[in-house]
Amino acid sequence: MAKQTFPVETVGEAILELLRVRGVTYLFGGAPTSMLEAIAKKNAQGGETLRGVITPHEQTAVAMAHGYYAATGEPQAVYLYSTVGTANALGGIINASRSRIPMIVIAARSPISERPGVVGARDIHVLWAQESFDQGALVREFVKWDYELRNADQLEAVIDRALEVATAEPCGPVYLTVPRELLAQSIDSVSADVPGRRAVAGKRHPDPQRVTEAVELLAAATKPVIITSEAGRDVAARDALVALADAGGFGVLEASPVYANFPPSHPCHLGYVFASQTRQELAEADVVLVVESDVPWFEARVPMPESTRVIQLGIDPFYQRYPMRSFRCDVPLVADPATALRDLARLVADRVDPAVASRRIAAHEKRRKVDRAALDRAIRQDARKRGITFTWASECVAQLLSDDTVLVNEYPVDLRIAAPQAAGSYFGPSHAGGLGWAFAAALGVRAARPKSVVVCTVGDGAYHYAVPTSCHHVSAAEKLPLLVVVFDNGGWNEVRKSVLSVHPNGWAAKLDRMPLVDFGRETHYPKIVEAFDGYGVTVHDADELPAALARAMQVVRNEGRQALVHIVCRPTGAGESNKE
Numbered sequence: 001m002a003k004q005t006f007p008v009e010t011v012g013e014a015i016l017e018l019l020r021v022r023g024v025t026y027l028f029g030g031a032p033t034s035m036l037e038a039i040a041k042k043n044a045q046g047g048e049t050l051r052g053v054i055t056p057h058e059q060t061a062v063a064m065a066h067g068y069y070a071a072t073g074e075p076q077a078v079y080l081y082s083t084v085g086t087a088n089a090l091g092g093i094i095n096a097s098r099s100r101i102p103m104i105v106i107a108a109r110s111p112i113s114e115r116p117g118v119v120g121a122r123d124i125h126v127l128w129a130q131e132s133f134d135q136g137a138l139v140r141e142f143v144k145w146d147y148e149l150r151n152a153d154q155l156e157a158v159i160d161r162a163l164e165v166a167t168a169e170p171c172g173p174v175y176l177t178v179p180r181e182l183l184a185q186s187i188d189s190v191s192a193d194v195p196g197r198r199a200v201a202g203k204r205h206p207d208p209q210r211v212t213e214a215v216e217l218l219a220a221a222t223k224p225v226i227i228t229s230e231a232g233r234d235v236a237a238r239d240a241l242v243a244l245a246d247a248g249g250f251g252v253l254e255a256s257p258v259y260a261n262f263p264p265s266h267p268c269h270l271g272y273v274f275a276s277q278t279r280q281e282l283a284e285a286d287v288v289l290v291v292e293s294d295v296p297w298f299e300a301r302v303p304m305p306e307s308t309r310v311i312q313l314g315i316d317p318f319y320q321r322y323p324m325r326s327f328r329c330d331v332p333l334v335a336d337p338a339t340a341l342r343d344l345a346r347l348v349a350d351r352v353d354p355a356v357a358s359r360r361i362a363a364h365e366k367r368r369k370v371d372r373a374a375l376d377r378a379i380r381q382d383a384r385k386r387g388i389t390f391t392w393a394s395e396c397v398a399q400l401l402s403d404d405t406v407l408v409n410e411y412p413v414d415l416r417i418a419a420p421q422a423a424g425s426y427f428g429p430s431h432a433g434g435l436g437w438a439f440a441a442a443l444g445v446r447a448a449r450p451k452s453v454v455v456c457t458v459g460d461g462a463y464h465y466a467v468p469t470s471c472h473h474v475s476a477a478e479k480l481p482l483l484v485v486v487f488d489n490g491g492w493n494e495v496r497k498s499v500l501s502v503h504p505n506g507w508a509a510k511l512d513r514m515p516l517v518d519f520g521r522e523t524h525y526p527k528i529v530e531a532f533d534g535y536g537v538t539v540h541d542a543d544e545l546p547a548a549l550a551r552a553m554q555v556v557r558n559e560g561r562q563a564l565v566h567i568v569c570r571p572t573g574a575g576e577s578n579k580e
């Protein structure tokens with residue numbers, strides 16, 4: 001352990017060096033003046049530095065850092081231009097915040113000096129008008145920490161503080177503003193402890209008393225059920241969840257999954273809960289174990305019976321940054337999920353008769369078979385229709401998935417049909433639901449996993465929100481080929497369903513075409529990807545879809561080019577919802 005000194009010329013170069021030394025590898029978005037200058041110098045001299053990725057829109061930068069972290073557990077840096085760039089990135093920051101994704105967001109702030117002779121002083125109109133009284137206030141509610149770098153003495157301390165706060169559980173983005181003249185300030189060197197001495201990693205163990213209470217409840221339960229949204233963030237937690245399900249024969253539901261939480265082929269996998277949906281297993285349960293889930297059910301749809309006992313397990317099972325959340329918690333387990341789940345699995349195995357667990361598993365298997373048979377019938381029927389349904393489109397996507405694919409889905413895929421099996425092979429949107437996340441997140445996943453083939457499924461609405469030209473550009477320029485599948489139902493079906501849910505017999509419900517829901521025109525989405533040298537195709541007929549997807553996949557796999565399959569789908573039924 002020792003202080004090391006790194007020769008630099010400016011404060012901007014020092015920030016880059018410190019980020020590199022601390023293991024950050026990417027700077028998504030762009031770079032502020034003197035950091036850009038330093039990257040140019042390093043590239044010219046062959047020195048090691050961060051890989052800068054220009055993203056034509058800021059939202060792409062934030063979602064790429066999000067996807068990269070989700071795939072690797074390694075926080076990255078993002079750069080935003082001042083207040084205006086921050087405003088463009090805010091939706092992505094909200095997504096990252098609610099998904100507890102650490103990243104260091106660096107934003108320019110207007111130079112303070114207006115005086116001649118100061119390098120970096122204000123000399124463009126925008127540098128007055130872009131300044132705000134409190135730039136951090138723009139994002140403060142959704143970052144864990146914001147700070148303005150004020151002098152060069154603080155460099156190591158500030159970068160280490162930023163990374164320490166971002167990566168301490170519950171993790172999240174942090175925001176650092178940097179004035180231009182400070183970045184340009186000449187300095188000879190920057191020093192840092194190597195390795196760093198601000199370790200934060202450590203597993204939080206659950207309170208043993210609460211573990212005993214949870215095991216008592218689970219062992220005595222007659223109708224127990226587990227529900228999770230984010231257990232699969234950590235592969236070890238997913239494995240421990242399997243061990244627990246096996247030990248007790250407990251059924252597992254996924255509530256709007258964000259990760260591959262539980263093997264879909266496991267006999268205990270009972271299915272999914274998406275927006276507005278209800279599940280009989282939850283209504284009937286006497287004990288519910290909630291694992292890393294902010295919204296495990298919808299009380300407004302089916303109130304949980306008074307007698308049901310609820311255990312909530314998570315690194316922050318109270319979701320303290322949510323203004324309102326009223327799910328009952330009889331037993332809190334505030335802990336690293338893998339650690340707590342392993343404890344529960346071991347203790348439940350001692351307490352639950354293996355014959356009881358086996359009987360439960362057999363019952364789950366029976367019900368799964370019935371559900372699967374109904375799905376298979378629907379798939380067979382839809383395969384014969386001319387128009388394409390979401391069910392058939394999901395089945396065709398399922399046929400593309402294999403050991404080396406990763407699915408990044410912003411809602412349209414029916415996970416009952418197309419959920420990937422392997423750990424780490426599925427990423428879904430943050431429960432904040434800021435649309436436009438998946439395409440750029442998929443680019444981040446692809447940057448992190450060059451050997452994987454990344455398939456990104458989006459609604460036509462979500463595709464527009466992603467600023468697709470920005471994402472297609474990055475895909476081409478950074479050689480990050482993806483298969484993007486656009487499920488085009490002509491607009492915002494989810495909004496239509498919300499209106500019907502609130503006003504089932506209202507004026508809008510009587511109309512064939514609801515206002516402000518249909519895009520009202522056919523768009524030729526393949527032309528967008530073609531502008532970036534990718535392959536695009538529109539498919540109208542069900543029987544043409546498998547071959548179209550296979551061809552597009554070939555383009556991605558064999559030619560290393562991006563591809564887009566535009567599926568013109570029939571409107572989904574009002575009951576089918578998989579949105580937040």
Ligand SMILES: Cc1ncc(C[n+]2csc(CCOP(=O)(O)OP(=O)(O)O)c2C)c(N)n1
Binds near residue numbers: 462
């Ligand atoms: C940034 C953002 N704007 C608006 C919304 C509200 N919203 C939720 S779902 C939805 C429609 C999405 O359309 P699409 O992706 O085509 O899916 P569909 O509803 O048609 O299945 C909208 C506008 C949102 N979640 N995020």
Ligand SMILES: [Mg+2]
Binds near residue numbers: 490
């Ligand atoms: Mg749509």
